[in-house]
Amino acid sequence: MAEFIDRVREAREQIAGALRAAAAAAVAAGELPAEASPEGDAWRGIQVEVPRDRSHGDFATNAALVLAGHVRRTPRQVGEVLVKHLPAGAWIRRAEVAGPGFINFFLEDDWWRDGLRQILAAGEAYGNTNVGGGRRIQVEFVSANPTGPLGVVNARAAALGDALANVLAAAGYRVQREFYINDAGTQILKLAQSLEARIRQQLGQEAEIPEGGYPGEYVVEMARDFLATEGAGVLDLPEQERHDRLARYAVETLVAQMRTQLSRFRVEFDEWYPETRVRAEGYPERVLERLRARDMIYERDGAIWLRSTAVGDVKDRVMVRRNGEYTYTLVDIAYHLTKYERGFERVIDIWGQDHHGHVVPMQAAFKALGLPDDWFEVLLTQMVHLVRGGRAVRMSKRKGELVTMAEFLDEVDVDAARYFFLMRSPDTHLDFDLDLANLQSSENPVYYVQYAHARTCGILRQAAAEYGLRPDPEGADLSFLGDPAERELARRLLDMPGELAAAAEAREPHRLTYYLKDVATLFHQFYTRCRVLGEPEPVCRARLVLVDATRLVLRRALGLLGVTAPERM
Numbered sequence: 001m002a003e004f005i006d007r008v009r010e011a012r013e014q015i016a017g018a019l020r021a022a023a024a025a026a027v028a029a030g031e032l033p034a035e036a037s038p039e040g041d042a043w044r045g046i047q048v049e050v051p052r053d054r055s056h057g058d059f060a061t062n063a064a065l066v067l068a069g070h071v072r073r074t075p076r077q078v079g080e081v082l083v084k085h086l087p088a089g090a091w092i093r094r095a096e097v098a099g100p101g102f103i104n105f106f107l108e109d110d111w112w113r114d115g116l117r118q119i120l121a122a123g124e125a126y127g128n129t130n131v132g133g134g135r136r137i138q139v140e141f142v143s144a145n146p147t148g149p150l151g152v153v154n155a156r157a158a159a160l161g162d163a164l165a166n167v168l169a170a171a172g173y174r175v176q177r178e179f180y181i182n183d184a185g186t187q188i189l190k191l192a193q194s195l196e197a198r199i200r201q202q203l204g205q206e207a208e209i210p211e212g213g214y215p216g217e218y219v220v221e222m223a224r225d226f227l228a229t230e231g232a233g234v235l236d237l238p239e240q241e242r243h244d245r246l247a248r249y250a251v252e253t254l255v256a257q258m259r260t261q262l263s264r265f266r267v268e269f270d271e272w273y274p275e276t277r278v279r280a281e282g283y284p285e286r287v288l289e290r291l292r293a294r295d296m297i298y299e300r301d302g303a304i305w306l307r308s309t310a311v312g313d314v315k316d317r318v319m320v321r322r323n324g325e326y327t328y329t330l331v332d333i334a335y336h337l338t339k340y341e342r343g344f345e346r347v348i349d350i351w352g353q354d355h356h357g358h359v360v361p362m363q364a365a366f367k368a369l370g371l372p373d374d375w376f377e378v379l380l381t382q383m384v385h386l387v388r389g390g391r392a393v394r395m396s397k398r399k400g401e402l403v404t405m406a407e408f409l410d411e412v413d414v415d416a417a418r419y420f421f422l423m424r425s426p427d428t429h430l431d432f433d434l435d436l437a438n439l440q441s442s443e444n445p446v447y448y449v450q451y452a453h454a455r456t457c458g459i460l461r462q463a464a465a466e467y468g469l470r471p472d473p474e475g476a477d478l479s480f481l482g483d484p485a486e487r488e489l490a491r492r493l494l495d496m497p498g499e500l501a502a503a504a505e506a507r508e509p510h511r512l513t514y515y516l517k518d519v520a521t522l523f524h525q526f527y528t529r530c531r532v533l534g535e536p537e538p539v540c541r542a543r544l545v546l547v548d549a550t551r552l553v554l555r556r557a558l559g560l561l562g563v564t565a566p567e568r569m
Contacts, residue, residue, distance in 0.1 A: 004130050004172075005122050006497035007115040012048045012059060014090035015105055019048070019063050022085040031081050035070045042070040050495075054488060057096075057104030058111075064101040075101020112490045113478040119493060119549045120473045127496040127556055131504060132173030136343055139165045141350035142262065143180040146254040147191045147214055150261050150405035152384045153352060156430065159421035159562065160381060161350045162267045163509035166560045171504035176344070179258075180335060181274040183251045185328070190214065192247035196235070198223035199246075203232060222253055261405045265414055266562050273338070275331060283334035284326050287369070288319065290337075296368040306368060313364035329358075333365045340371055348377045348507065350426075356380055379507055381426040388434045412437050415563045419446035422561055423513045445517065449554065450566055452520035456551035457567040459532050463544055467533065471548035472541060480542040485529040489522040490546060493553050500560070509561065516557050523550050 020038035027037050035042055046067075051060045064079030071078060079097035086095055091111040098104050119126050141161025144154050161177070169175045182188075194214040200207035202223050209215045226234075226249060234245055255272070262268070278284070288304070291297045296307050302322035306329075309316055319330040339347050351358070359378050366376050386393050386403065394403060409417065416437040423445060424430050442448045463469045481490070495515070503511040532543045555565040 004128060004497070005118050005126065006129060006501075007111070007118060007494045008050065008498050011091055011107065011111065015059055015061070015092070016046075016048050018086050018090045018092065019046070019061060019082060019103075021087050022082045023063075023067070025085040025087075026081045029085070031085075032067075032073075032078070033071050036067050036078070040070075042067055051104070054491070056098065056102075058107045058491070059105040060098075061103050061105075062101075064097065064103055068101065079103050109479075109482060109487070112487065112494060113481060115494045116478065116481075116490055116545055116549045117473040119552060120471065120545065123552065124556060126552060127500045127560075128170050128172070129497050129501045129504075130172035131501045132168060132171045135173055135345045136176070137168055137173045137346045137348065138176045138178055138339055138344040139168070139348045139350070140178045140180055140339075142258075142267075143182070144258065145182045145187060146251045146258070147187055148216055148254065149218055150258055151402045152386065152405060152408050152432070153381065155265060155405045155408060155417060156384050156421045156426070157350050157352070157381050158262055158265055158267045159418045160379070160426050160509065163418070163422055163512075163561045164348070164350075164379075164507060166562065167500060167504045167509045167512070170560060171501055173504070176271065177269045178271045178273055179269045181251070181255060181272055183247075183255075184275045184279060185331070188247050188251065189243060191219075191250050192243040194219050195223060195226070195246045195250050196242065199226060199232070199235065202227055219250075222250060225253070257406075261409070264409060265405070265418070273335070275335065278331060278335045278338060279326075281338075283337055284330050287330060287334045287337055290369055291319075294368065294370065306365060308361060308364045308368070311364045311367040313360055317361050317365075329361055329365070332358075332362065333369075336362070336366070336376070337369070340375070346375060346377065348379065350379045350381060353380050353382050353427075377507070379426055382429045384421075384430045384432050386434055387431045393434070415450070416444070416446050418562050419449075419513065422510045425508065425510055445513070446563065447569075449516045449520045449558065450564070451569050452523045453551060453554040453558065453565045454567060454569040455527060456523070456547050456554065459547050460544065460551065463533055463540070467540070469537075469540060469544060471544045473545045473548075476541040476545050477538050478542050478545060480539045481546060483526075483530050485522070485526040486543070486546055489519070489526045489550065492519055492522050493549055496553055496557065512557050512561055516554065516561075519550065519553060519557075523554075 020043070023032065023036050023038050026032040027034055034040075043066075046061065046063045048059055048061045051057060064075040064082060068075040068078045076097055079101050083095045083097060083103060086092065091107040093106045093108045095103055095105050122128075139161050141164075142150070142154055142158050144150055165175045165177050190210055190213045193210045197207040197209050197213070198219050202220075226246075230249070234242055237245065288297065291306060296310070297319060298305055298307065303318050304320035306317045306319050317329055318327050320326055336347065359380075362378075363376060367373065386408075411434060420432055420437055421430070436444055437446075438444075440447060442451065460471065481487070499511060499515045503509050526546070530543060532540060532547060534540075535543070558565045
């Protein structure tokens with residue numbers, strides 16, 4: 001297994017150990033009562049964290065504040081005793097009691113200097129962690145009904161799901177990406193009937209779109225293509241056979257279009273799992289059998305019901321209607337049972353906000369089936385509103401229809417689209433500023449970060465071409481790095497493993513956009529303050545190492561979001 005590097009976590013653990021040693025020494029010396037012993041309950045709630053204001057040190061702890069309530073001393077008194085007994089080591093240069101009793105730790109500069117070497121030694125694997133421990137996890141996302149083109153909100157879900165899968169994989173999970181194809185049921189019949197009506201209209205026949213059907217222009221285009229490739233013979237088939245054939249053609253056509261647009265958006269799936277397979281393999285029946293064996297279903301008014309209220313739902317749910325037709329909920333439960341039987345230890349579904357009412361019934365169903373409580377997670381994505389010139393816009397060429405993903409990507413670069421979708425938590429409404437997304441200046445958030453990466457590459461190219469120098473982390477004397485701008489940048493680069501682990505555990509890849517902005521800002525400040533080329537060679541060599549480490553971190557984090565890292569801009 002690869003070695004996982006997290007210098008910040010390592011230092012935090014060493015400082016925590018030093019604090020415990022200090023408390024034990026203080027108790028042994030009689031300067032703190034036994035209640036302060038590190039084996040006692042008083043140590044619960046003690047944390048070592050990175051302060052927001054770096055002038056307060058590299059790390060800070062609330063240990064004195066927590067212990068004070070147990071040992072009948074003021075926090076400052078406890079803090080001063082702990083600082084007095086801190087053992088040497090743990091990279092601690094100095095520790096001081098500040099404010100109401102926080103202990104701030106300032107580490108030796110070699111701590112972050114050596115960290116730069118570790119970053120470059122790890123290369124493209126830098127930031128990886130093992131919080132996932134190799135567990136199998138599935139991310140199901142987009143899963144749009146194959147009854148029409150993908151829309152902008154589907155693009156938001158695609159960016160979220162793909163970035164989340166990347167982050168989880170980097171955090172040590174074995175990840176599978178899946179798209180569920182709802183290719184059965186009433187909606188597909190309506191699609192087939194709509195296509196038939198459009199085919200008849202193309203032939204000059206009278207035909208109406210069925211109530212609840214699909215009147216979009218895309219069905220007209222599909223009808224033309226069908227006649228050009230398949231002919232009109234389908235209209236002579238018996239109704240059931242006719243509808244089956246038209247449904248199959250429509251679904252295959254629309255799914256192919258979805259694949260094309262998602263691939264254009266740099267999103268690929270490991271599995272496209274059709275509902276027809278769930279039904280063909282008898283999973284709805286298996287769900288009913290399993291629920292019946294657990295006495296979790298009953299019959300009423302000719303229908304079969306799940307005892308949902310017994311497992312946390314607000315009402316019981318119909319599984320089979322009185323006409324024998326399976327409900328959407330039953331089939332969806334059945335689909336998820338396939339996931340469980342395929343060995344996924346955790347599944348994450350990304351749904352639109354309009355599905356929020358489906359979450360509790362599904363959770364109740366899995367509890368009724370006896371599945372683990374934490375097996376199923378849902379992330380909800382809110383709507384996207386396109387804005388230009390401060391006003392909402394509709395780019396669609398089709399009257400009365402939503403903007404398609406294809407139209408959107410004709411208007412906005414993939415890098416900008418993905419990055420903008422990932423700048424906000426998915427559970428917040430997003431006003432997508434088309435003007436800003438297409439702006440080629442530092443006002444554009446993705447341009448700002450990409451330009452920082454391009455600038456690092458430019459420095460490295462010029463160093464090689466004009467000075468014959470390349471980054472050499474082992475040969476360079478990094479003690480020449482000491483300017484505050486250098487220190488702040490290097491210190492932030494060391495945060496990447498922790499940022500990545502937090503993004504994975506919280507299911508929040510948008511955290512990386514905040515991190516990227518910080519790194520880019522600190523690099524631009526460093527670039528303004530600290531000249532790299534033209535300085536004495538030892539200084540130049542040391543700064544080239546910092547520049548190269550920055551390049552690697554920017555490239556790595558952008559890549560996890562599915563955004564390119566240009567070398568020239």
